[in-house]
Amino acid sequence: MNSQSELDRINRVAWNSRDAARVFTVDKTFSDAGEEAAFDWLAPRCSGAPLLDIDIGTGRTIPLMLAMSNDYTGVDYTPKLLEMARSRYPGRDLRHMDARDMSELPSDHYGLAAFSWNGIDCVDYGDRVKILKEMYRVLRPGGYVFFSSHNRGGPGYRENIWQLLPHFTFNPLKLGWRTLRSMRRFRLGTLNYCATSS
Numbered sequence: 001m002n003s004q005s006e007l008d009r010i011n012r013v014a015w016n017s018r019d020a021a022r023v024f025t026v027d028k029t030f031s032d033a034g035e036e037a038a039f040d041w042l043a044p045r046c047s048g049a050p051l052l053d054i055d056i057g058t059g060r061t062i063p064l065m066l067a068m069s070n071d072y073t074g075v076d077y078t079p080k081l082l083e084m085a086r087s088r089y090p091g092r093d094l095r096h097m098d099a100r101d102m103s104e105l106p107s108d109h110y111g112l113a114a115f116s117w118n119g120i121d122c123v124d125y126g127d128r129v130k131i132l133k134e135m136y137r138v139l140r141p142g143g144y145v146f147f148s149s150h151n152r153g154g155p156g157y158r159e160n161i162w163q164l165l166p167h168f169t170f171n172p173l174k175l176g177w178r179t180l181r182s183m184r185r186f187r188l189g190t191l192n193y194c195a196t197s198s
């Protein structure tokens with residue numbers, strides 16, 4: 001990747017594609033078991049608190065957040081997806097905003113700042129730090145930060161650890177390649193699996 005603007009350009013194409021609109025409007029509640037466990041844990045702790053939902057896309061997380069509190073603000077930087085969210089949830093406070101600069105939002109205010117479904121992986125390391133600092137700034141003391149991120153080399157929370165083993169094939173070249181790839185991923189994958197499953 002040459003620069004951050006190149007990464008932004010790729011993201012813009014991806015988020016404005018028909019596939020993004022289709023995938024993010026499928027009838028889905030939780031993105032995976034890990035997210036469901038996180039929401040279960042957060043619900044009693046954030047009940048009635050002001051909630052900030054970053055990267056709302058077409059609004060999948062809106063009903064999940066509203067089940068915790070009616071004091072809700074959602075933001076996203078892709079106008080097309082944001083418009084879809086607005087038409088699905090009219091009257092809600094849904095703003096066009098880049099998570100790297102949320103200066104429009106008050107400091108020390110929210111009980112929860114969430115960046116769901118690996119959305120934070122769309123930016124590079126420096127911008128992730130910037131976003132996490134912004135999330136921390138807008139939180140009131142004792143507030144919660146929630147985000148998910150891809151688990152490099154390992155299965156996700158409650159996924160099957162056996163997927164780290166090579167898939168069998170009668171083609172010896174493919175089998176050799178898959179075995180080598182599995183051996184390379186096994187140590188990190190197992191460590192990540194243990195870390196996310198505990």
Ligand SMILES: C[S@@+](CC[C@H](N)C(=O)[O-])C[C@H]1O[C@@H](n2cnc3c(N)ncnc32)[C@H](O)[C@@H]1O
Nearest residue numbers: 055056057060076077078098099116117119122
């Ligand atoms: C994987 S989608 C997730 C959408 C939604 N959270 C969901 O779970 O259905 C990622 C979303 O992150 C948004 N996004 C990525 N980088 C962002 C940024 N820097 N600021 C605001 N939104 C961002 C994209 O526009 C896209 O809607």
